[in-house]
Amino acid sequence: MFIPTQEAALPRQETQSIWRNRNFVLVLSGYTLSTFGNCFHSVALSLWILQSTGSARYMSAIMLIYIFTQLAFGTLAGTVVDRMDRRKLMWMADFIRGALVLGVALCVSVPHIPIAVVFVLTALIAVGGLFQSPALHASIVDIVGASKVQKAVGFINISDNTARISGLALGGAFVALFGGSVAIIVDACAFFLSALLVLACSRFSVSHSHSGQRERQTFWQDMKSGLHYIWRDSFIRSLVFLSPIVNTFFLASLMLVQVMAVKQWAATPVQFGLIEACIPSGYIIGAGIILLADAKMKRRGLWICFSMIAMSPVLVTLSLLSSAWPAIPLILLMGFLFSFCTMLSSIILRLKVSPEVQGRVFATLGSLSSVLPPVGIVAASFVADLKGPDLPLTASGIALLIISLLFVLFQKALRTFR
Template structure:
């Protein structure tokens, strides 16, 4: 499919015309059996991921006492996404995405189970656990674009807004609960037990996907003709992303927003401890404000999905407004004054990133979504650690407040420039 054909398909998709089957318009996503099972699978899989992360990191620190070895685990996950994200996205556009997901879950069930066994057996070298962890990360990289691209096949275009918002709420809830539960499990029963729970979470996730059956709208936008080679599809992904104004705008803007947002919020935490000297209770509230605001925003999007218009304005406006919020945070004197502003930042970040995800699913042809989400996922996974490293170094030299002030100004400028330059995103309805 050429760029002109993609433009034609996308132009009609952005207005969400009367092209989705009647069933998708009449039935709530909560009455969609396939969605409910995939939603449960996604929640369980995320819970497994958070358990795995906290359990492995705590186990490494407890058994070796080495922060360097723990950082190797984090670098392994980052490298996996960087090296295999685009390959995984291309594969997700060539094969049955549901099959790709459940096979990934079952492979991770085996690999994580082996990690738990290695943690129990005395004398197993650390590189064996690191190797298995790398394999788990690689397999997970192949699951992610398959899931992201399959949502349109499960709920149809009219259900995408509610489905993305529901997934966002689930994602935040399982991450918060998963980290807390994982830490408790490691403390109470040991790292091997927590990792074993993670293994069975992947098994349950795979079973739920098998039970979901064939996705209702899987063939809705499948291209016709002879299937091209993997190499041709791989190259087409880069060509389409750069050649299509809508996709290119999202590809440039979303990682940039992630870069500034996550790096700046880390400095807000530093500001709370070093400058505001916030007591533990207030610091805990500060930590909770971002995910709470994110959940509130996602629930609002889900509730207003049928009435929200000019979503591109909401999306880019939220990006621009995060900047002034960070500027105000840099100027206030106490953590208590910053609490409502930080909550607002979480709300705005939810509106920007959730609507981004909706826009990509609606505006990108279904058979290209694996490649688009694979490449964007690669960039958004690399941006936060790079930003954290850069912002940490600057904060050590100049203090956190001036860097937060500069970051807020940059986000305001990015948001305003996006209104002027990214017309396709601005016009998203």
């Protein structure tokens, strides 16, 4: 009688190379394309709004649309993700967003279109993203298997940052050469290609497909049970809040560093460009190390705790500097530490959270991540205008240290997670 070995007993995606996993390659390619195209859209729309209205208020309105959309529909979208075939939801969301983006391109190319129409289309595009993003994140374990999650998340984050850096760098030149409407059409084409790539995948929601075996709940019961799942488990709850909190301090501090670079360090254009490049560069270096370490990385919870604590003296030291050159390696280090905090917590969530509720968990995480950082940036800006940027930067470092120590002291499950 044939007795299967341990390797043979594992699902196929657990034993094969991640690059031989057709579903992962297709999903990653689609995600990278849509992220790259979205940068063209962002640059073109921002320029069009400023050129058409000359008002910074309309620029801030775009950000508020995304925040309020996430708040109003985030958990609802996450519940839909957990009740539907996630692959189907992903390609449908991308097709719909592609069609809506074509509508934005039309508005940009036709004179005297009311800006309210663009705002409505932007809100609908944001709603589409609320379904696609949690569906993608909740499907990673099913696509690659639990043993390949760290490697998959590493590649996704590196692809995301590379697409954003190159997309923003090329977006301005593309708009200057071909116009805003053509640049936005590029984004629509990227969404359509992403949808086709996901459509070409075989079914990958393996765990989710078994959810029908349990007693079917109503939509609202599912939504409440998802929130209850997050709230009753202190470890899951702390991880859901961890990334948005770190994001808040990180983005607020980054804004303060930019103010210091101009007002206090008198940074040259070369120095300012290096400062801007250091954050994504540091993040990619950190993501690459996590990717290479893969299963060899032990005590991932401790790595998160150490990275959060280490960011505090970096922020305080930046607030004490008087020139830009010594700040550049510290800013690179900040991006590096940030990658360990956010990537590893995302990996742990995928491993610890039941696949049937991952859509709701990642939707809630997305809602918090869309709300807390802008609030932190506004608060830091207000204090910086009154007292200068160095004081709130020091305060950010001290506050982050206190919060990090609280995580370390009261979250034993995080400290001991391997």
